[in-house]
Ligand SMILES: [Zn+2]
């Protein structure tokens with residue numbers, strides 16, 4: 001089968017022929033129909049994220065149909081439409097036992113990170129990782145749920161986003177659009193920050209009550225203070241995380257404000273503790289999502305409460321165009337590959 005492969009840090013991906021995987025006991029094989037392209041893939045390519053496993057098929061937003069099942073799996077699942085949960089935990093550690101596989105230190109698999117992912121025609125995963133999709137959700141719309149929407153659900157829950165909170169979504173890309181919608185569902189007041197007028201318009205459409213265009217108002221910290229009558233933000237989701245944006249994100253925190261890193265760049269985070277001390281501010285990170293949050297994200301999309309945004313759908317063979325568009329930040333939502 002065809003697969004887009006990561007060959008190591010700072011090397012371009014390559015479309016290769018690889019053996020089609022066969023499902024073992026307790027596993028299913030998914031014929032992939034839609035694979036979302038995430039910013040993470042750019043971090044692999046640049047070498048910023050180096051997990052030491054190569055070659056490796058990229059992609060962790062994976063939707064398709066089960067086409068074959070291994071021993072012990074109900075044959076009725078063949079042809080079922082599914083979304084892949086990309087973590088497979090050890091099942092025994094303190095995190096797995098509480099359903100938080102995203103923090104498992106002994107993962108059996110993490111598709112698209114340590115194990116072959118979705119930029120391919122087929123993937124084999126444990127039966128429980130292939131989560132059934134409701135009829136109303138197309139596979140193209142489902143793929144971006146896998147990381148884009150689930151990351152937003154997890155981050156909002158981690159930051160305890162609640163009614164009346166001022167939430168700043170710093171960076172309006174695919175995950176940012178998910179965060180705006182999920183924060184609105186939790187009845188927060190959302191401020192979107194970005195540099196593209198088109199993306200900021202979409203941010204408004206999705207529920208951001210205010211937006212700050214960082215090109216026009218470079219002092220984003222002060223802009224958020226002004227918009228909140230001096231109070232600042234209860235929660236800031238950092239999706240850009242450059243030296244400059246991190247300084248603004250910290251400066252805009254309200255008393256007991258929570259700064260949550262969802263994205264990262266090459267830059268380090270520098271802060272003088274006094275900035276955190278006097279506001280009793282908290283800084284944390286958010287990674288991935290639980291299986292339960294994946295189910296929640298699917299339900300939100302199926303019920304029409306959250307929209308996934310697909311900028312374009314292209315054949316697997318055109319992955320380079322997708323990656324280029326992603327790198328240049330020209331997208332309104334995800335690029336979805338159709339293997
Ligand atoms: Zn992702």
Ligand SMILES: [Zn+2]
Nearest residue numbers: 090093096104
């Ligand atoms: Zn575990």
